[in-house]
Amino acid sequence: MWVYEKRLQCPVNIKECNAKLAQAIISQYGGPDGEMGASMRYLSQRYSMPYKEVIATLTDIGTEELAHLEIVATIIYQLTKDLSMEEIKASGFDKYYIDHTIGIWPQAAGGVPFNACEFQVKGDIITDLVEDMAAEQKARSTYDNILRLCKDYPDVYEPIKFLRAREIVHFQRFGEALRLTQDKLNEKNFYAFNPSFDTTAPCLNDMKCQQ
Amino acid sequence: MNQNQLFEFIRNNSFMIDEIGLFLNTHPECKEALHAYDEFKKLRKKAIEEYTEMYGPISKYNVNADNYWTWVNSPWPWQKECGC
Numbered sequence: 001m002w003v004y005e006k007r008l009q010c011p012v013n014i015k016e017c018n019a020k021l022a023q024a025i026i027s028q029y030g031g032p033d034g035e036m037g038a039s040m041r042y043l044s045q046r047y048s049m050p051y052k053e054v055i056a057t058l059t060d061i062g063t064e065e066l067a068h069l070e071i072v073a074t075i076i077y078q079l080t081k082d083l084s085m086e087e088i089k090a091s092g093f094d095k096y097y098i099d100h101t102i103g104i105w106p107q108a109a110g111g112v113p114f115n116a117c118e119f120q121v122k123g124d125i126i127t128d129l130v131e132d133m134a135a136e137q138k139a140r141s142t143y144d145n146i147l148r149l150c151k152d153y154p155d156v157y158e159p160i161k162f163l164r165a166r167e168i169v170h171f172q173r174f175g176e177a178l179r180l181t182q183d184k185l186n187e188k189n190f191y192a193f194n195p196s197f198d199t200t201a202p203c204l205n206d207m208k209c210q211q
Numbered sequence: 212m213n214q215n216q217l218f219e220f221i222r223n224n225s226f227m228i229d230e231i232g233l234f235l236n237t238h239p240e241c242k243e244a245l246h247a248y249d250e251f252k253k254l255r256k257k258a259i260e261e262y263t264e265m266y267g268p269i270s271k272y273n274v275n276a277d278n279y280w281t282w283v284n285s286p287w288p289w290q291k292e293c294g295c
Contacts, residue, residue, distance in 0.1 A: 001225070001288075003270075047289055056283035060271065 030106020030114035039065035
């Protein structure tokens with residue numbers, strides 16, 4: 001069960017509109033490494049996880065990603081809410097405006113709609129946790145790219161910096177979840193296959209097994 | 212009340228709050244609904260305190276963190292042993 005709290009995890013107070021920045025930052029709303037995909041990935045992966053520490057990590061990070069989705073939306077909202085028609089035309093925001101006015105819709109910076117194919121739920125703890133670590137790094141790189149675009153806009157820079165820092169913390173926590181998982185694997189399980197589904201280590205040499 | 216009964220009480224009570232709160236969004240002056248909301252809110256607060264004290268947390272913002280982090284331990288809602 002989820003409960004909403006009427007607060008942002010990190011404050012956002014942007015004084016000036018900037019449609020160009022908004023078009024870039026929207027990628028972290030519905031783009032390939034954005035917060036929507038992150039949240040759905042972690043919350044969906046929880047069910048097939050064999051260890052409760054990993055379930056807790058996925059639940060808590062998946063929940064926090066929803067809070068990040070709201071922060072990103074707030075940034076885009078504040079960057080676009082007072083745009084004039086001239087600014088909309090001059091910034092190239094007109095293509096988005098045609099379909100969504102200044103509503104907030106999940107798409108990548110290039111206009112590609114949000115797609116669940118941007119994340120995976122493999123039902124294998126090793127596969128899923130390695131994906132999660134990669135996902136945090138991809139999101140961190142995206143925030144780095146955004147930071148390079150907005151370094152002259154401190155109102156935008158600060159909350160983006162906060163979001164970037166969270167990617168690093170999450171990467172660390174997923175790394176710990178993976179290490180904890182590997183500690184629990186069978187000692188024959190050199191290649192770290194799925195302990196929740198494949199219950200015994202495979203033996204490539206039948207003769208050796210019989211001995 | 213045993214653990215299951217207390218848990219069921221919290222679930223039902225919380226749903227009442229969800230339902231009445233939704234109604235109040237569009238009927239913010241309804242005295243009857245406001246009164247009912249208030250009653251359920253008090254009951255819920257007490258039941259959650261009691262449950263958390265005896266059986267562990269149901270919210271991450273309400274963990275009794277005296278000497279061990281109990282958030283991960285109890286079964287998760289989709290696990291069969293949970294019964295919730």
